[in-house]
Amino acid sequence: MPQLSFTWHYKTRDIVKNHPLEDALVELKGLIGSEFNLAQMSTxxxxxxxxxTGKTVRLKQAGATQTAPVSLAHDREKxxxxxxxxxxxxxxLGIADKDGKVLPTAQDKFRQINRYVEILGPMLKAIPASRLGKVVDMGAGKGYLTFAVADYLAATLKSEARVVGVEMRPDLVALCNAIAEKSGLTQLSFEQGTIDAFDSTGASVLIALHACDTATDDAIAKGISAGAELIVVAPCCHKQIRRxxxxxxxxxPLDYLMKHGIFVERQAEMVTDGIRALxxxxxxxxxKVFEFISDLHTPKNVxxxxxxxxxxxxxxxxxxxAAAKAMFGIRRHYLEGATGL
Ligand SMILES: C[S@@+](CC[C@H](N)C(=O)[O-])C[C@H]1O[C@@H](n2cnc3c(N)ncnc32)[C@H](O)[C@@H]1O
Structure with missing residues (x-):
């Protein structure tokens, strides 16, 4: 059955809803002239x-800008x-073959990279070019997401911002620097070292995805001390607060919850990240705290x-x-120390 697809664009994600034609007309009637002052239709x-938008409602007609019929095939490539x-x-990095085809074993990684860019892209775009000088990715690992950011900045935003991946494993740093050079991504480089020892001065964006436990706190603290415009972290384990x-x-009084390991785990995650946000x-x-990828891919998806x-x-x-800490019997959140609180 033919359907109309509605895409709702939000700052951090898009929501798509498909409606059968009759329902879609009802939906449109409720939106046009109330939530939306301008409706455009191309056929x-x-x-x-x-x-x-004016005192009277106007209907304007112009020549067709879309002359080829829209494909209704289901298998349109995303x-x-x-x-x-x-x-x-x-x-x-082993995601695609030499013809640029995504390898069957790397489909998940490919989707994850793109999802991540879909979320991060509008945030980077919202930063004025003059204030987007340096993006630092802490705990870059094999660099999948660092490369994705550098690629997006260079190819899509045409930005000259530098991208630096910080990673403590020298083998990964050497590998990533060699690939960056081979790819012609001249604004991207990787540095070997630990997050807490990294000089983040001048960082306009600070990213840390799945840096272990308190390494996430070190990364947040580096972003705050640099006065970064944007700090984006996906925490990994939450051992410090869990202990x-x-x-x-x-x-x-929450002992009836705390006797179950799974609840302790979830509580530690929420409390650690809640205090980080505070x-x-x-x-x-x-x-903002939200899920950025389905938990089918990874449970570390906040x-x-x-x-x-x-x-x-x-x-x-x-x-x-202080009240949150007292409630959960926490003496100190690692991020308090890292930020000098
Ligand atoms: C789970 S991987 C995540 C990699 C990448 N950010 C991603 O999401 O695909 C975590 C990486 O952070 C690095 N790492 C952990 N703690 C670190 C620290 N304190 N300083 C520098 N690198 C660290 C580890 O060596 C590892 O490569």
Missing amino acids: TAGDWALDF VRPIPAAGRVWMRE EIEAAAASS ILEYFGYST LIVGTRTNRARDPAILDKI
């Missing part, structure tokens, strides 16, 4: 614009922000995004952090 016969074709780095919560569990807010960042604002530090947030 092979002509283009129309229904305009509610347009990806970073296609594999022509990407040397995808071939070298503290476990130690206090027996005397906690600390970011204290330092003037507005925060993204914390901090966007710098000019807000002054609010001591009430410190009270909130």
